[in-house]
Amino acid sequence: MSTANPGTEPFGARLRRAMDTRGPLCVGIDPHSSLLAAWGLGDDVAGLERFARTVVEALADRVAAFKPQSAFFERFGSRGVAVLERAVAEARAAGALVVMDAKRGDIGSTMAAYADAFLDPSSPLFSDALTVSPYLGFGSLRPALDRARAEGCGLFVLALTSNPEGAEVQHAVREDGRSVAATVLAHLAEENRGERPLGSFGAVVGATLGAALGGSEESAQGNAHGEGRGAPPVGLDINGPLLAPGIGAQGATAADLPRVFGEAAGNVLPSISRGVLQHGPSARALRDAAAREAEQLAGAVARHPADR
Ligand SMILES: O=c1ccn([C@@H]2O[C@H](COP(=O)(O)O)[C@@H](O)[C@H]2O)c(=O)[nH]1
Numbered sequence: 001m002s003t004a005n006p007g008t009e010p011f012g013a014r015l016r017r018a019m020d021t022r023g024p025l026c027v028g029i030d031p032h033s034s035l036l037a038a039w040g041l042g043d044d045v046a047g048l049e050r051f052a053r054t055v056v057e058a059l060a061d062r063v064a065a066f067k068p069q070s071a072f073f074e075r076f077g078s079r080g081v082a083v084l085e086r087a088v089a090e091a092r093a094a095g096a097l098v099v100m101d102a103k104r105g106d107i108g109s110t111m112a113a114y115a116d117a118f119l120d121p122s123s124p125l126f127s128d129a130l131t132v133s134p135y136l137g138f139g140s141l142r143p144a145l146d147r148a149r150a151e152g153c154g155l156f157v158l159a160l161t162s163n164p165e166g167a168e169v170q171h172a173v174r175e176d177g178r179s180v181a182a183t184v185l186a187h188l189a190e191e192n193r194g195e196r197p198l199g200s201f202g203a204v205v206g207a208t209l210g211a212a213l214g215g216s217e218e219s220a221q222g223n224a225h226g227e228g229r230g231a232p233p234v235g236l237d238i239n240g241p242l243l244a245p246g247i248g249a250q251g252a253t254a255a256d257l258p259r260v261f262g263e264a265a266g267n268v269l270p271s272i273s274r275g276v277l278q279h280g281p282s283a284r285a286l287r288d289a290a291a292r293e294a295e296q297l298a299g300a301v302a303r304h305p306a307d308r
Contacts, residue, residue, distance in 0.1 A: 011097075011129055011154030012198035015241055018064040019269065023294040025244070026099065026299050028273025029055050029068040035274070037086045039281040048072075051280075052087040054213055058283035060094030061291055065128070067243075067271045068283065070102040074154065085124040097128040099156060099271075105133030108267050115147035117305035129154035131204060131243070135169065138187040145191060145201065154200040154241070159184045160234065162206025162246035182234045192239040198267065202241035207252035207270060209260050236264035244268050247293075248275020265301045 031051045033043045039054075043049030052073075056066070068091075072082035088098050104114040111132075117123055118130045130148075134157050141157065148155050158168050159181045170181040178186070185203055189255055192199020236242060244259060246252040247270055250262075254270070261268050272293055279289035 008152030010152050010195065010200045011148070011242060012192070012200040014128070014152075015064070015097060015154065015269065015300050017199040018118045021060060022064045024269055025063050025290060025296050025297055026065040026269050026270050026271040026292040027055065027246070027276050027290060028060055029066055029072075030236045030273040030277065031072045032274070035277055035280075038074070038278065041209075041281075042097070043113055045052075045083060048076055048080055049083045052083055053090070054281055054283065055277065055286065056087055056091045056094065056096075056217040058280075058286040060091050060096040062286075062287070063096055063290060063294075065099050065269065066091050067099045067101050067245075069273065070100060071161045074143070074222070077289060081125075088125060088127055092128070099131065099154075099269075100123050100125065100127035101131045103131045103133050103158065104144075105136050106140065107136060110184070111140055112143035112147075114146045119144065119147045119151055119153045121151060129156060129200075129202070131158065133158050134184050134187070138184060152200075154202060154244045156202040156204050156241070157184055157188060158187055159188075159203040160205045160209055162208045162250055162252070166206075179234060181192045185235055185238050188240055189238040199238070199240035201238075202243055202269070203236070203238060204245070205236065206246040206250075207244040207256055207260060208246035208250050208254065226267060236261060238264075240267065242268045244270045245273075248272050254293070254300040257300040259296070261301070270297050270301065297306050 031048050036043050036047045036051060039051060041050055068084060068087060071083060073080040091098050100118050118125050118127050120126060132144055133157050134141055150245055154169055172180050173182065174183065186202055188201050191201040242264060247254065257268060258265055276286065276289045276293060279285040
């Protein structure tokens with residue numbers, strides 16, 4: 001049962017509709033200095049603004065979500081954050097959901113301040129969802145979970161990240177025999193219990209993980225990148241969205257998704273940054289690239305008719 005403010009549709013329901021009507025693609029807004037240069041822009045605030053605005057204007061009417069990477073805006077200080085604020089507002093006004101990738105995580109009282117920053121509708125950085133880190137303990141996220149629920153927002157909690165270094169923490173096995181990542185996922189399943197059509201509390205699970213999740217024979221070998229070797233099986237049936245970075249520049253492809261996500265593939269929100277952004281600055285080329293990715297993803301993460 002949702003406790004969102006009356007009139008505020010939960011994030012999970014809004015995301016489900018966006019993925020069903022627009023397709024599941026999330027495009028990351030990551031203004032790397034190398035991309036600014038490739039687009040013929042300066043590595044400065046004006047270049048940042050032009051980059052972000054071009055991406056939003058080209059794609060806001062067709063992608064399910066944007067995932068701005070806060071770090072690339074923060075590196076320009078307050079003026080960069082002001083560009084981020086405008087990009088978020090413009091994207092939301094144009095009909096796209098915004099998942100702020102800021103990966104916040106701290107003690108509970110500080111998490112409440114992060115919730116004020118990103119999940120309070122009166123904040124200039126208000127976003128539909130926020131990425132958070134559970135590695136100060138899942139319970140430390142409680143203020144953000146409560147605020148998100150109250151405001152119809154979502155969280156994406158780091159569970160199995162796309163980078164190979166994540167395994168030493170996330171695959172660590174607890175005294176009860178469960179991995180750290182499996183514990184995070186179990187908490188999320190609890191938060192999403194009973195929510196329809198989809199809970200609002202998602203996990204970040206890298207598309208690069210290959211066979212790491214299934215506990216199949218393949219997991220003894222790890223994936224093509226050597227990741228996931230010997231990882232314990234992990235349940236992705238959290239009744240919530242699975243934000244999947246790693247396609248494109250990090251080596252994963254749409255074809256990896258069914259193998260990584262199995263029966264949970266219908267809840268996957270694949271996020272691609274450089275793989276789309278490298279086609280700019282032409283709006284048409286950005287749209288064409290997003291359309292190509294979306295077509296491949298649609299087949300890879302098609303929902304089973306019984307889940308609709
Ligand atoms: O496990 C994670 C969590 C977040 N990310 C972020 O996603 C994008 C990936 O960019 P690409 O250019 O598509 O590789 C970037 O913002 C990361 O910080 C991730 O890659 N893996």
